[in-house]
Amino acid sequence: DTEVTQTPKHLVMGMTNKKSLKCEQHMGHRAMYWYKQKAKKPPELMFVYSYEKLSINESVPSRFSPECPNSSLLNLHLHALQPEDSALYLCASSQDQIGADTQYFGPGTRLTVL
């Protein structure tokens, strides 16, 4: 099974709201990723967790706060977002954080910020 699940599928929030995106995998992978994808653009890496520790933060604004409670779960906490943060947020996982490892992507959460 190479499935990465993400909830919710769609999310609409105001600029003062606090919400969270959830990502889960049960493949025993030890690396998990958050990407942001704007319309008609490629995904852009936001964060990488390796063995439940934050490994890479691509200078993402602090209104995005990642969390990895355990090896199967990855959250992205959202607070005080801007309309330009509207995008498809993709989660991915890989066996390890090694260049040859395949990243398996979830279906994404489509976020709209009003």
Add this chain to the structure above:
Amino acid sequence: AQSVTQLGSHVSVSEGALVLLRCNYSSSVPPYLFWYVQYPNQGLQLLLKYTSAATLVKGINGFEAEFKKSETSFHLTKPSAHMSDAAEYFCAVSEGAAGNKLTFGGGTRVLVKP
């Protein structure tokens, strides 16, 4: 620093015709190269990857790609297009030293005409 260029943001092919999607990369070290496909409102699915084994890589759904170091290319082909191949295709490069950071090309949208 690694980078990927996909020539042609849109490609139109007739059903049954050859599909050729071009990808050139720049990397300071031997790269790992990937092709992903994204259907509308979905996540990314791996088609194939190159990890320094055979230069001709076969993937799912009849796709294959050839790694040419001298040309720094990793073009994707499929001998006979099917209507279900209509999607966005992304080429990506990962350098092992960068901790499995995927850098994506701009994407190529494939339209299949009946």
